[in-house]
């Protein structure tokens with residue numbers, strides 16, 4: 001599924017984030033940038049030690065990456081130049097600021113990519129795995145935040161992708177995008 005928002009193509013597709021041929025992919029990291037399972041595990045496994053080395057340097061220099069913030073490293077052996085590491089919130093009860101932190105993770109990832117003159121970027125579904133953020137709610141926040149950033153920064157990217165790991169997750173994001181389109185009528 002694909003829409004154009006303020007000159008940028010927004011695409012939803014099923015796939016593996018580590019195979020995306022874009023300039024940057026986004027990692028669903030932890031605050032210590034230690035690597036992990038899920039997206040984090042796959043990116044470090046395929047990307048190789050250069051990514052972990054840069055994460056170690058960032059950890060030493062600035063203590064890691066706070067929830068909702070983003071840092072950038074090399075893409076290592078991945079088919080992408082950069083990895084933007086962001087940290088989504090762990091879902092607790094929904095009234096601990098989780099929505100804002102998830103939105104910040106998407107927004108700050110786009111911001112750091114724009115700063116590095118990146119023109120194509122792929123996101124996973126941040127916080128909806130180990131961090132247990134409810135999928136429908138996460139999809140709405142992700143799409144709303146990306147839309148807001150693109151309307152504020154017309155043509156800042158050629159393409160923004162959200163890469164969903166399963167068909168069922170892709171369907172949830174498609175439904176959320178249809179709801180957004182109905183609400184907005186036009187971008």
Ligand code: APR
Pocket residue numbers: 015016017018028029030035036037038039040041042088124125126127128129130131132163164165166169
């Ligand atoms: N490509 C695309 N999506 C993937 C991939 C992949 N290779 N692997 C998993 N996913 C999907 C999951 O199905 C889920 O929908 O990415 C989404 C995010 O899941 P997680 O990777 O568990 O990320 P998150 O929920 O943000 O938890 C982050 O998990 O791996 C640790 O170190 C990481 O502590 C951090 C936490």
